[in-house]
Amino acid sequence: MANSVKIRMTGVNSRMRLSGWGRYPYVEASVLAPRDADSTAQILKNGEGPRMIPRGAGRSYGDSALAARVLSSRYLDDFISLDRRALTIRCGAGTTLAEILRVCVPQGLFLPVLSGTKTVTIGGAIAADIHGKNHHVDGSFCDHIERFTLLLPSGETAVCSPTENKEYFQATCGGMGLTGMILDATISLKKVPSAFISAQSIPAANLEESLALLRQHNDEQYVVAWVDCLAKASALGRGVIHLGSHSETGKLEHRSKRKLSVPFTTPGFLLNRYTMGGFNQLYYARHRFKKSVNSVYYDDYFFPLDSLKGWNRLYGSEGFLQYQFVLPDDAAESGLRETLETVSRSGKGSFLAVLKRFGPANANWLSFPSEGVTLTLDFKYEPDLLPLLDRLDEIVLAAGGRHYLAKDARMSAAVFRQGYPNWHQFKALKDRIDPAGTLGSLQSDRLGLTQAAMRSSQR
Numbered sequence: 111m112a113n114s115v116k117i118r119m120t121g122v123n124s125r126m127r128l129s130g131w132g133r134y135p136y137v138e139a140s141v142l143a144p145r146d147a148d149s150t151a152q153i154l155k156n157g158e159g160p161r162m163i164p165r166g167a168g169r170s171y172g173d174s175a176l177a178a179r180v181l182s183s184r185y186l187d188d189f190i191s192l193d194r195r196a197l198t199i200r201c202g203a204g205t206t207l208a209e210i211l212r213v214c215v216p217q218g219l220f221l222p223v224l225s226g227t228k229t230v231t232i233g234g235a236i237a238a239d240i241h242g243k244n245h246h247v248d249g250s251f252c253d254h255i256e257r258f259t260l261l262l263p264s265g266e267t268a269v270c271s272p273t274e275n276k277e278y279f280q281a282t283c284g285g286m287g288l289t290g291m292i293l294d295a296t297i298s299l300k301k302v303p304s305a306f307i308s309a310q311s312i313p314a315a316n317l318e319e320s321l322a323l324l325r326q327h328n329d330e331q332y333v334v335a336w337v338d339c340l341a342k343a344s345a346l347g348r349g350v351i352h353l354g355s356h357s358e359t360g361k362l363e364h365r366s367k368r369k370l371s372v373p374f375t376t377p378g379f380l381l382n383r384y385t386m387g388g389f390n391q392l393y394y395a396r397h398r399f400k401k402s403v404n405s406v407y408y409d410d411y412f413f414p415l416d417s418l419k420g421w422n423r424l425y426g427s428e429g430f431l432q433y434q435f436v437l438p439d440d441a442a443e444s445g446l447r448e449t450l451e452t453v454s455r456s457g458k459g460s461f462l463a464v465l466k467r468f469g470p471a472n473a474n475w476l477s478f479p480s481e482g483v484t485l486t487l488d489f490k491y492e493p494d495l496l497p498l499l500d501r502l503d504e505i506v507l508a509a510g511g512r513h514y515l516a517k518d519a520r521m522s523a524a525v526f527r528q529g530y531p532n533w534h535q536f537k538a539l540k541d542r543i544d545p546a547g548t549l550g551s552l553q554s555d556r557l558g559l560t561q562a563a564m565r566s567s568q569r
């Protein structure tokens with residue numbers, strides 16, 4: 111019966127040059143964009159052609175959503191149900207956080223975990239088990255998933271939850287699309303009194319103070335710090351801590367915003383230690399002498415980068431890499447100091463250097479967050495960047511840390527395995543449910559979770 115289903119697709123085999131958000135690396139790929147779940151299943155059952163990887167909005171930075179063929183969730187974007195009593199929403203995996211917020215906020219409902227961009231899809235949010243500014247109190251995205259429907263590489267479906275098909279659930283949450291295509295999900299919502307956030311900013315003179323403030327405000331709902339990663343000596347690690355909580359006052363409203371956009375790729379040389387140093391100086395000076403308190407529309411608070419469309423082009427035609435890691439609390443200060451000193455000495459600064467505290471890890475096999483402190487850095491791609499990142503890997507591993515797969519474009523299999531001790535459990539399940547190697551990405555080959563050669567030899 112299933113074999114007679116007509117595959118309805120848009121953009122079948124449209125060939126494209128594709129990358130992640132960092133625009134490094136690029137591949138030539140065929141994009142399959144099936145219209146519905148049956149057609150998606152049919153593609154997997156068909157089993158012919160080069161292997162593929164699910165793709166949402168392409169907001170992961172590196173190569174996790176890149177392969178010779180990508181299976182887009184673009185048309186799996188139905189709103190299925192909103193249950194105001196149970197406080198849940200069920201929608202297709204291609205629905206974005208922005209689309210859900212547009213419906214929910216005017217009704218006083220809110221997503222429990224948000225990333226720094228609202229353009230990501232639900233499938234991508236589950237596959238990376240994304241975290242927000244509130245991980246220390248609320249955990250990560252998959253801690254709020256009631257269930258999802260997973261289309262396995264065989265083309266069969268499985269409903270997965272923390273109690274049903276538990277091992278599929280634990281492997282898929284954070285599993286970077288390797289266990290199958292998520293078709294739809296039911297997500298818990300929370301009630302909010304307004305669309306506004308009471309936001310407070312506090313300056314910190316150095317790393318010790320930044321970490322002390324993060325610890326001191328660990329009970330606040332949203333906590334994040336911006337760090338000047340070019341500051342040196344006694345100012346190393348200086349920054350601004352941003353706190354937030356849902357405001358009791360203000361309307362429950364949706365505001366559509368005008369976006370500025372970067373019309374073309376800017377020459378990479380515009381971003382150098384001097385321009386970045388100047389930006390960091392100005393940012394710090396703005397907050398240096400005062401604690402400030404404001405009421406901010408939630409969109410401006412959570413997604414400031416979304417108001418500049420295409421900001422990833424600012425890094426030039428070679429693209430950029432984002433580097434995010436977490437260190438356990440007992441090694442955090444020394445590990446961060448060594449990392450920041452190494453970056454500061456290299457002169458390769460970053461506009462975005464973000465520090466956050468994580469609460470305890472969940473039970474998902476490849477989810478990134480674990481208790482401690484996480485730092486995120488952006489680096490323009492240059493040939494001598496990769497050796498610097500290899501050096502940072504050594505520091506992170508020596509301090510007992512690990513790296514975020516959604517940001518990665520170059521980590522070695524050895525570094526991955528040391529950071530994710532459950533990798534072998536994941537690989538055993540992957541080999542069992544996908545013996546023909548139907549699903550795989552550039553990243554999964556590099557990390558030793560799949561083998562590109564295996565698929566081509568079986569065709």
Ligand SMILES: Cc1cc2nc3c(=O)[nH]c(=O)nc-3n(C[C@H](O)[C@H](O)[C@H](O)COP(=O)(O)OP(=O)(O)OC[C@H]3O[C@@H](n4cnc5c(N)ncnc54)[C@H](O)[C@@H]3O)c2cc1C
Nearest residue numbers: 166167168169170225226231233234237240241286287292
């Ligand atoms: C400006 C910016 C800010 C960000 N801030 C944060 C942050 O604060 N916290 C955080 O955790 N992350 C953050 N991210 C990273 C982002 O949230 C993740 O990379 C997320 O996975 C991207 O979702 P996507 O829909 O774009 O997925 P893609 O980038 O298209 O895919 C990411 C992974 O998900 C898999 N996938 C996608 N759809 C499906 C599906 N339907 N079924 C199975 N697998 C699927 C892909 O195979 C791939 O492995 C940020 C990214 C940007 C660009």
